[in-house]
Amino acid sequence: MIAAFFLALSDLFEPNQRRVLLLSLVGALALLVGLWLGATLLLQLVHFTGLGWVDRAIGVLGSVGAVFLAWILFPAMSAILMGFFLESIARAVERRHYPGLPMPRHQSIGEILAISLRLGLLAIVINLIALPFYFWPAINLLVYYGLNGYLVAKEYFILIALRRLNVVAANAMWRQYRLRLVLSGVVIAFLLTLPVIDLVAPVWAVALMLHLFQGLRARPAATLGSRSGPRSGYGQT
Numbered sequence: 001m002i003a004a005f006f007l008a009l010s011d012l013f014e015p016n017q018r019r020v021l022l023l024s025l026v027g028a029l030a031l032l033v034g035l036w037l038g039a040t041l042l043l044q045l046v047h048f049t050g051l052g053w054v055d056r057a058i059g060v061l062g063s064v065g066a067v068f069l070a071w072i073l074f075p076a077m078s079a080i081l082m083g084f085f086l087e088s089i090a091r092a093v094e095r096r097h098y099p100g101l102p103m104p105r106h107q108s109i110g111e112i113l114a115i116s117l118r119l120g121l122l123a124i125v126i127n128l129i130a131l132p133f134y135f136w137p138a139i140n141l142l143v144y145y146g147l148n149g150y151l152v153a154k155e156y157f158i159l160i161a162l163r164r165l166n167v168v169a170a171n172a173m174w175r176q177y178r179l180r181l182v183l184s185g186v187v188i189a190f191l192l193t194l195p196v197i198d199l200v201a202p203v204w205a206v207a208l209m210l211h212l213f214q215g216l217r218a219r220p221a222a223t224l225g226s227r228s229g230p231r232s233g234y235g236q237t
Contacts, residue, residue, distance in 0.1 A: 001180060004215060005187070008207035011093050012200065020088050021203055027081045028199040035070035035077065072134060075148045075192040076123030078202045079155035083116035084109070086159055089206045098214055104163035116159060123151040145186050152192070153178075153185025156209040164217070177216050184212060 011017060082089075087107070094101055126147065133143045154174060161170035174181065188208070191201040 001184065001212065004184075004208055004211035007097065007211050008204050011096065011207040012204050014092065014096065016092050017089065017203065020085050020092075021200060024081070024085055024203045025199045027084065028078070028202065031077060031081050032070055032074060035073055036066050039066035039069035039073070071193065072131075072144065073124055073127055074198060075152050075189045076127055076155070077120050078192055078205070079116045079123075079152070079159065080113070080120040082156070082159070082202045082206055083113040085203070086112055086206060087163075089203055090160065090163060090210055093207050093210050097211070107163065112159065115162065116155065119151075119155045119158065123148075123155065126151065145189055148189040149186030150182050151185070152189045152205070153181045153209075156185070156188070156205050157181055157213065160206070160209045160213050164213075173213075173216065181212065184208060 012021065090104070130143060130147055134140045157174055158170055161173060165173065188201065188205045191204070192198045194201075
C-alpha cells in the first residue's frame with residue numbers, strides 16, 4: 001500500500017499528466033464554486049439540520065456556512081469531476097507501469113459519468129444525513145473521515161475496477177479488500193479537504209487506486225472475473 005502511495009505521487013509529476021493536471025485544477029475550482037453556490041441557495045431555502053441552534057448558526061454565517069458545506073461535500077463529489085479525466089489518467093499510468101496489459105473495456109464518457117454521478121449523489125445524501133454529527137467536537141473528525149474514506153474509496157475503486165472487470169467481479173473484489181481500500185480512502189478524503197492540495201488530489205487518487213487495483217488483482221484470490229458479464233448493479237455495497 002505504501003509503495004502505491006509513492007508510485008501515484010511520482011505519476012502526478014509526469015510530463016504527460018500536465019495537461020490533465022491543469023484541467024483538473026480548473027475543474028476542481030469550478031466544482032468548489034458550484035458547490036458553494038448550490039449550498040448558498042440550499043441554505044436560503046431550508047432549515048438544513050433540523051437542529052434549531054445549528055440552523056440559526058448557519059443562517060447567521062450565510063456564505064461562510066455555504067463554504068463549509070461545499071468543503072465537506074467536495075471529497076464525495078470529486079469522483080464526478082474525475083469522470084471526465086479518468087481514462088486519460090489511467091492509460092498514462094498503465095503505459096508507464098503496466099505496459100503488458102491488454103486494452104481495457106471500452107467505456108463511453110456517458111457511462112463513466114453515470115456511474116460517478118450515481119455514487120457521488122449517494123455520497124452527498126449520506127453526508128447530509130450525517131451533517132449534525134460534524135458539529136460535535138471529538139467525534140466529528142472520526143465520523144467525517146471514516147464515512148468519506150469509505151465513500152471515496154468505493155467511488156474511485158469501482159470506477160477503476162470497471163475498466164477491467166465486470167460489475168459482479170468489481171463488487172466482489174471491493175468486498176474482499178474493503179478494509180485496506182477504505183484506509184486508502186481515508187487518506188484520499190483527508191487530502192481532498194486540504195486547501196490547494198485538494199485541487200490536485202483527485203488525479204493522485206485515480207493513480208493510487210489503479211496501483212492498488214493492479215496489486216490486489218495480481219493476488220491469486222483476486223481472480224474474480226473478466227471484462228465480460230452483467231453491467232448493472234454497480235451501486236451494491
